[in-house]
Amino acid sequence: MAEGATNRLNLERLIACPKCDAVYEIVEPAPRERAVCARCHTVLIAPRRRAGKQLIAMAVTVLILIVAASVFPFLRIGAGGVHNDSSILDAAFAFSGPLAALSLAVLGFIVVVPMMRLMLLIYVLVPVVRNRPAAPGARAAFRFAESLGPWSMAEIFALGCAVALVKISDLAEVNFGPAFWMFAVLVVMIVVQDTLMCRYSVWKSLET
Incomplete structure (x- = not known):
């Protein structure tokens, strides 16, 4: 024993x-x-001191940016005098058949999964920051949020958009919409948030 x-x-x-x-x-x-x-x-x-409050503030900010970036125009493409504005949601629901499933999968990886991960992080950290007992299922929630990390592909989406824009810039006039800049900011914030978070400290707080 x-x-x-x-x-x-x-x-x-x-x-x-x-x-x-x-x-x-x-x-x-x-x-x-x-x-x-x-x-x-x-x-x-x-x-880090006050890292929990900073992480919560950043998570709420990124959630707002994700919602706004999904609704507002992402790109404005023009060719032959015809212009078209497109948002992330417009692109996701513009296809049918097998392409529709692919578009919804992309939407899940760049919008739904990051939002789920951020909401789980907020759920876990709020009681810790307020010096209260951990929320019910907080350890499982944080473990699930960490497992979603490889499936949160906002950064990959940004790189893919950059490559695609270089290729189509010679064929059409491309202007960035407000959602593009929101998405650029939220990608940077997600990277900073992951760098700022000390996972050992979070687990230790949940255990005590």
């Missing part, structure tokens, strides 16, 4: 690198310092 408790205690003092699976004993760094994997230099622990 004592041996099992000792093994459990030892496991609780270990942390694995999410990139290369190297295992280390947890040594919590001081504020503004970071614990980095010696093998692949991935940041393992990076505690």
